[in-house]
Every structure is written in C-alpha cells, then in structure tokens.
Amino acid sequence: MSTVKLAAVAAVMGGLFTAGAALAQAPAELEAPEGGHGRTTLEEVVVTASPLRSTRLDVLQGTSVLAGEALDRALSANIGETLSRLPGISQTGFGQGASRPVIRGLGGDRIRVLVGGIGSIDASTTSPDHAPAIDLATAKRVEVVRGPATLLYGSNAVGGVVNVLDGRIPVEAPANGAAGFVRLGYGSNADERFAAGSVDVAAAPNLVLHVDAFNRQTDDYEAPGFVRSRALRLAEPPEPGEEEPRGRVENSDLEQFGATGGLSVVGDWGFFGFSASRYLTDYGIPGGGHGHEEEEGHDHEEGEEHGHEGVRIDLEQTRVDLMGEVNREFLAFQQAKIRLGWADYEHKELEGEEVGTRFLNDGWEGRLELVQKPVGALTGAVGVQVLQRDFEASGEEAFVPPAKTWQYGAFTVQRLDFGPWSAEAGLRVERQTVKAGDLGFDRDFTPVSVSAGLAYSFGQGWLAGLSLARTERAPNAEELLSDGPHAATGTYEVGDPTLGKERGLGGELTLKKAGGPVTGAANLFYTDYKGFIFEDFTGEEEDGLPVAAFRGADARFWGFELEASVEAWRRDDLGLRLDGAVDYVKATNKDTDQPLPRIPPLSFRVGAELESAAWAVRAEVEWADRQDRAAAFETETKGYTVLNAGIDWHPFPERDITLFLEGRNLTDEEVRLSTSFLKDRLPQPGRDIRLSVKAGF
Template structure:
C-alpha cells in the first residue's frame, strides 16, 4: 500500500505543479520536435469532410506525426497508440494488440488505412493483428467517441485512421521526397528497417514506393508470467498454484515475430486535383504467447500440440481521387476505394490448424458543398462487402457474407461566436451464412447535433448529442465453438437485434499562447448493448462466453494539459500532463462490464534546444478493482519513460532517437487483456533509431 501511495503522490505532484502554473488544459499531444505549440490550427481530416480544425471539433481527437510518431513506433498498433488520452490496448502479445478507445474495442472501433477499412480479420479475435503497420505511415489520427456518421455503424466507439501516403496527393517540392530509418530495441533484440520515397516522373505523374522489415526475439518481463493475483486465487481454490506457471519467468516463450511489407503507388496530379492507385503486400508471422488446453472426447485435458503461431498475409489494391471542379451545389468530389485478399493460418507445432480467409472491398464518395453564406457541409455514400471463412477443426464461426450500404450528410452553420453542426446516416446491413441457413437484414439510423461557443482569449466550450445504432456482426450472431486464443467456448445469439446508444459529450478547450488544453466529459447509455459474458458454465473444458444484449452505461473524463515554463532564444521547457477514466456498467444486472481500463494519469517534462530535444514522463495506472464476474483485479503500475532526439547536422534532415521505455522495469498488466494474468507487458527496453530524410 505504501508503494502505491508513493506513486500516486509522485504523479499528483508533477501534475499539481503544472496546474499551479496554469489552469488551462492541453489539446495536443506533447512533442519534442518543437512543433507542439503550432498545432492548434491543424486539420483533422478524419473528423470531418469539410476540413475541421482540431480546436473546433467537439469530440476528443489526437494525432501523431513527425518525431512524435517515430517515438511511438512499436510492433503493434495498440502499443503504439497506448499513450494517447482515452486509449489503451487489448494486449495479446508482441504480434497482436488492437487499440481500445474509452473502454470499447473489437468491432466498435474502425481501423482505417487512408480512410478505408483495414479489410482483415482483426475484429474477429484479439489474437488477430490488424493488417497495417506504422513503419512507413506519415500521420495517425484518432477520433474518440462515435464516428458512425462518416464511417458506419462499426465506428460507435471511435476511429483510428492511418494516413499512409501510399497514393501521392501532391508533387514533392524538389522532385524527390523520402526517408530511410534503421532501428534497434534491446528487450526483444528488435531489428527494423523502413524506407519510402515520392518521386516526380514526367509531369504530372508522381511515383510512391515504400517498404519495411521488422524482426524480434522473445521479449523479456520483470518477473513471473503468472500474476500474483492469479497465483493467490489458485492457492485459495486448490491449495496450490500451477507449478509450471509458477516457474515461468523472465522471458515470454513464443513471443517472437517477423513482419515485412511493401507498397507501390502512382498518381496523376493536376490543377484540377489528383487521381492515383496503389498496390501493397503485408506479411506477418508471430507467436501466440499463452498456452491453451482442451478436452478430448473422454474429457481428458490436453495441451495444444506445440506452440501456436499465426502466419498472416494481405494483398491490397487502393484507388483514390479528388476533383476540385465545382458542379451544381458542390465544389469538391472525393473518391476512395480499397480491395484486399487477406489470409492467415494458425500453425500448431508447425502443422496447419485453422485458416481464416477474408476477401473484402470498401468504397466511398464524398461531395463537399459550396459555401452558402455561413452554411458548409458534405454528403456521401459508402458501401462495403466481406466474404469471410474460417476453415479447420477449431473454426468457431461459420462462413458468412456481409454487405453494408450507407448514405450520410454533415452540416455546419457558423454564427460567430456560435457554431451549430449536425448530421445523419442511414445504413443497411445484410449478413448471410448459407451453411447454417442464416440470412438477416438490419437498418440503422444514426444522428448527431452539436453547438459550440468561442469565449475569447482562445477559449471554446461546446456540447454534442448523438443517437447511434449498431447492427450485430457475424461473430456475435453465429459463433459456436472453442476459441482457444481466449480460452473460452464462444456462443453467439442469432436472435440479437441492433443496439442503440444515446450519448452526450461536453468539451472545454483553450488554444494559443503559452498554455493550451482541453477537458472532455462523456456519457453514453446503450439499449441492448452486445458483449461477451462469461456464464459460469463449461463446454469442452472451457468456460462459456455468451454474446448477450443488456442495457449498459459508459461514462468518463479525459484531461490534457501543457504549459511553457521557459522560452527564450536558447531553450524551451514545457510541462504537460493528463488523465483519463472510464466506468462501464451492465445496468440490467448492476455489474461492471469486463476488460475496462483503469484510471490512468501521466505527466511529462520536455526540453528543446537548438539541435537536441529531450523528454521524461511518468505514467501511473490505478489498480482495477471494479471487475466483471469471473474476472480478477489488476494491480497498479508506475512506468517511467525517457527519450532524446538529436539533430547532428542542422542543414540536413537527420535525427538520432534514443529512447528508454519502462525505465524501472515495472511489471505491467492490462485490465483490457484476456491474458492479463498470464502475460505481462514487456519490461525495460532501450531503443535507438536513425532517420534520414531527403
């Protein structure tokens, strides 16, 4: 208890010092590249087709680019974004970890590549990695909270958009623009390479090429793989713990990975806009770190035969264009289309087990309206198709085809100092599973409305209301089988209906000057919210996880803050911090929902000199004691990180990045993870990378 109190007081003191300097709260993420204070006017394209400034957006948003993105690079998307406010990760080892936003994950978070879905099987299971990587990305944008109006009913929890630059949208300034990066990490002996280039060919064509490679060994953890809490629970129930689990410590077996990818794109760029295409290939082979048992026909428990690995591959084609030629009431037309052939095989002891196949496509057209007085807006249409199959003895969901079609509009009325905005989306979804005689249609309607007021001196306050509808997916409807990745027997419910959420979000922001900031408060009540509930029954020696609908409530708060302590010709010293909290309840049964992140707080200090930028930060996560039935608590953790960027040649774009993650080798377990009690997060990791731009 004394250790936890000391950690709380340490972070509280760091944040308290910042608040003492100024009560304003920061909207942008800290950045050691000297650009943090110039970002308040940045455009978040993911949040609005009419080019909304970040300061004007009523929802919580975050973005990573430049050196901030370089510092975040990790083996999984979830780990890379874990430090952003309101975000956590599903924590399924070094190869697979999806982001979690405000306690919601899976099929409620849309992961996009350039505005189009990742077209993979990552929402099917937490051990399936998203088919994209940040190694060659130019920018990542996050919208926290419902984004259903623009991206469909699968975006009720938020959107993560990786802007990869596969299709050039402008000519490089000097005819050629590119980068090369090499990196290493000590914890898992990580080795990585990445490079990308945009080159002007015979005008008006621009060629894009990029590629990356990453390899790691098994990663190291501070102590035992099995948590203290699970160890004590097993002793209390059985009089002893599992001896093999008790002895496992230090290194996580079968946690190594190999990843590689390459892209080629070509654009035709003119005064009227651009049109381009790209082709890409991604391959990833990674181990599933946790072992699983199952019962044979006689009821005897057996371990799986050999380590389980996932061999993942995706071939993808993309098309994107924008025409700035007015017609009728519209001034800009944007077109986006993607097609992908995704396959992954679960290898058991080197032998082929279950195979997951997913062929899909998605397209959208946005028409941006001409300004009509103070009114601006856009209308659009989006459609997608998914042909999904799971083949093998452990296929827990039947083959299915899913089709979606949606139309939407978003409008904004500026009446300075007030602004009003609203939108509506109508969507149709059909799911067919011919093998089991299943065919259902769903129609969803989502609405939003918001109002904001500029208060002067850079202050803005606002409130937004939303009514969202989400249709169940094929996994929630049709699952029926052992899912060894999560050590459960999953059962869907083919009678599930759509869920409805009524939400409100209030925001207060401050921009400009030495102090910037934001506070976001949110509350959403769900009718017939669908989630996986552990029932207490067993099937094939595994606990039954039943997809069920209940009334639920999510509420929480996010605070960000940054202030300049010192700024002169030689140096800039900044202090930043924040906290986020979410509380989620099954209101029908008055019990907590499972796998909800705990309260977290962070504080950091950044120093910027002419050629060097350094940063230290502390991130504290509280103990998660508010757990669902059959779910164990999670201990608190205090993690310290440090980084330094050095630009040795001022006239050249060369950066040496030194980074130390988890300085004190703290044991970290994620309340959001199925594997939290048998798989801790990596321990201390020293990382170095050299990046050169040209």
C-alpha cells in the same frame, strides 16, 4: 477506485490546465519558435473527423494526432502499443504480434482501424489474437477520434476511429522532385531490429511515383518476474517437477514485412491515383493460448490438453487502393472525394508444421464524399459508403461459420457559423445484411444515427462545446453466429442469432485551448446503451473452457479525458515544456448493476521536456490505478507506475537527420492490462532501451 483518488488526479490536471491558462497571458517571449520537435498543436486539421476539414479546435469530440517526431518516438511493434500513451486509449495486449487499440473502454468491432479512410479489411475484429494488417513503420500521420464516428464511417465506429495516413497514394508532387525518408531502429528487450523507407518521385510532369517498404524482426520479449500473475499461480499451481515460467515470454517473437507501390496524377484540379501493397507477418501466440481439453472420443487420454502452446499465426494480405479528389465546382458542390479499397486476406494458425485453423477474409469498401458550395454561413457535405465482407474459417477451432456481410450507408453533415457560435448536425442511414448460407441464416438491419453539436469560441484560442449523438450498431457475424472453442481468449464462445440493434444515446462536453504557450482539452462523456452486446461469462464450461455468451444488456459508460501542455520557461532557443493527461471510464451493466469486463482503470501521464533547436530531452511517468471493478468471473488487476525517458538529437542543422535514444519502463515494472483477455497469463514487456535513426530527404 476511490472517489478521493479520482478527485485528486483530476485536481492535479485541472491545476496544470489552469496554470497554463494564466501563462497564456504571459509576455510574448514565452512563445515557442516555429518548428521545434514535431509537437502536435490543436490547430491541426483532422481530416478523419469531418469532410469539412475541421481543425482539432473545431471538433467537439476528443481527438489525438501522432505525427513527426512524436510518432517516431511512439513507434512500437504493433498499433495498439504505439497509440496506448494517448489519452483515453488502451490496448488489447496480446503480445508483440497482435494488439488493437481500445478507446474509452470500447474495442473490437466498435473501433474502426482505417488506412487512408478505408477499413483495414482483415480479421482483426474477430479475435484479439488476430493482428490488424497494418504497420506504422512507414506512416506519416495517425489520427484518432474518440467517441462515435458512425456518421462518416458506419455503425462499426460507435467507439471511435483510428485512421493511418501513410501517403501510399501521393496527393501532391514533391517540391524538389523527390522526397522520402529512411528509418533504422533497435530495441534491447526483444532484440528488435527494424528498417523502413519511403520515397515519392516526380516521374514525369503531373505524375508522382511512391514506393515504401519495411521489415521488423524480434525475439521473445522479457518481462519482470513471473510470467503468470500471482492470482493465477495460486489458483493453478504448476505440476510437481514443473518450473514456473519467469522472465522470457515464450513464443512471443515476430517477423513482419510489407511493401507498397503507388502512382498518382496530380494537378491544380486535385489528384487521382492507385496503390498495391503486400503485407506479411508471422508471430507467436504467447500465454499458453489455444490449449483446451479434448472432447470424449478423441485419441487422447482424458484431461490431456492440446499441445498448442507453440501456436503461431502466419498472416498475409494483398491490397489495392484507389483514391482521388477533384477541386472543381459542379452542380451544388465544390469538391469530390473518392476512396476505394480491395483486399485478399488469409491467415493460418500453425500447430507445429500443421495448419490448425485457416481464416479467409476477402472484402472491399468504397466511399464518395461531396463537399457543398457554401450558402451564406452554411457549409456541408453528403456521402455514400459501401462495403462487402466474405469471411470464412475452417479447421478444428473455426468457432464462426462462413458468413457474408454487406453494408450500405448514406450520410450528411451540415455546419452553420454565426459570429462566435457554430452549430453542426448530421444524419446517417445504413443497411446491413448478414448471411450464412450453410446455416440458412439471413438477417437485415437498418441502423440510423444522428448527431448535433453547438460550440462557442471565446477568442484567444478558447472554445467550449456540447455534442449529442444517438447511434445504432448492427450485430456482426461473430456476435450472431459464434459456437465453438476460442482458445486464443480462453473461452468457448456462443453467439445469439436473435440479437437486435445496439442503441446508444450520449453526449460530450468539451473545453479546448489552442495557440500560445498553453494548449489543452477537457472532455466529459456519457452514453446510455440499450442492448449493449458483450461477452458474458456464464460460469459454465464447454470443452474445458469457460463459456462466454454474447448477450445484449442495458449499459452505461461515462468518463473524462484531460490533457494540457504548458511552456513554463524559455530563453532564446532553449525552452521547458510540461505536459500531462488523465483519463477515466466507468462502464456498468445496468441490468445487474455490475461492472462490464475488460475496462481500463484511472490513469495519468505527466512529462517534462527540455528542448533546443538541436536536441530535446524528455522524461515522463505513467501511472495506472488498480482496476478493482471486476466483472463476474474476472480477476482484479493491480496498478503500476512506469518511468520513460529519452533524447532526440539533430546532429547536422542543415540536414534532416534525427537520432533517438529512449528508455521505456526503466524501473522494470510488472504491467498487466485490465483490457486484455490474457492479463493473468501475459505481462507487458519490461525494461527496453531503444535506439533509432531517421533520415529525411
């Protein structure tokens, strides 16, 4: 990617931010009326970022919030695609059934996906074809913290956090005795049908009952042109008589179901409740995954491949959560927050009717946060977190041996406000143990992470700040112990049991504007890693698959995100808003001065929205540059331009009913993601016309 191109895109976004700053001094009639169409403003409290109830303006990291109609419009079949239009976020792109978010080029076990502040307790970090045991169909809000969140959520959050707040445990009584919503939707590309509903009922004084459920079904999705990329078609032409697949992506269908019941006791002192949920999904692995050559001695002809192209994943999870908050002063504290989650997880990889590989993951996680009483201008919180993971894989592609992981952590965050200045510092000490009894493997790690930040408020909603962090992450069981074919990613994975802690030292500069006709944020980040753990392609083959060995190397990540929203014109209840975002990350292996693999390219989004009290019409363009900074044995990824448009309409002013009509990828552009292991075998969906209705009460 050329410096000229990077500078040009940054200049366009900088111009939008600067123009918006000028509009901030415009007459009051430009200010939008209260309400609107669910836009998220920088003043919102981001509970994920700090136990001190920080707003987006206060947080000295990149943050994003999806809520209200913005979340309704973004909903997709998986969490990765739903979040992928936010700045700094891409996805692993493993079809409709499984896609995790990638934040600033980091994914896997460096990104924690939480439900109400507790991990998803599944096997989704083990492989990109494993779906997170979570769906956003009944979510009320999704919060994203871009950058290190290790102080609060552990060393596995060095890249960021995605926290889904679904209200499964009620925190307050509904105002009119009952509140909820019903959502129905259809997507044309894969004949997607989904339905979801949620309700809270005041069952008795101070007692609130919650119930929610959802169901989604899709057929195979359609992609423009050939399914395999041009580079792969040239390198691996089809056999004589075989047709090159195009259009429909075979074995990409899915079916999902989930249901939750919860009960809370609420009062002026706070709340305490529990919930139980069941999650089921069955989806295909597209792209010809799980096909590798047989080893000698098997009852197959030499070179014959497994007939695994029809592999499916049958996933189920049973989960129980406890959550409570007490807003009463005791000792040196004014508030206590407790979270506890337990889950029994299993998924089977089916080859026809037979189970090829079975993954089990039983685990629990708990955390306690105590918010201190203010002492002058000093506020703060202390907390502890404990988690246990019991992971087991069995079958012909069980590339990781059974292993148990324990993690214990204690942390503190302290904040000092003095005039327009504020300073924040934090410390976390953690202990992690990984044991694999069958191998006699037993290792302990003690990661320590610290952070500090300084911010200055200019008034009129402007804030500038600098944050610094030194983080440590312990290697997980997969990185330490893998040894076997992992056909989902098309690799033979080899772990390194001698890997040490991964250390990062970095900083982030931020400039934010909240309130008025313009809002926005600019974030510039840089991190130097010692012993950065990644899958390095060696050029060798094993079982007919390229060998990917987990190694530790010194690495450097730097990049930026710019986002701005400007109300350019308003007359009465009719207004025009322009918005845009641009993000970029560059990741380099400092030992070899070569790019790291699966890094997203420079990308931007610009949009315009014309809205009134009853309706809103929106159009936006997404653009991604070609990713030509390819790692060894990795192909380049061509860029793309996608056009999206939609309208939402409130037909009855006195009722909370909204109709959504949206067209995604209206130009039917071929989209391949540089962050995906399957980019050459699996394009993203083509044109999709989506219709949905949501009714609240």
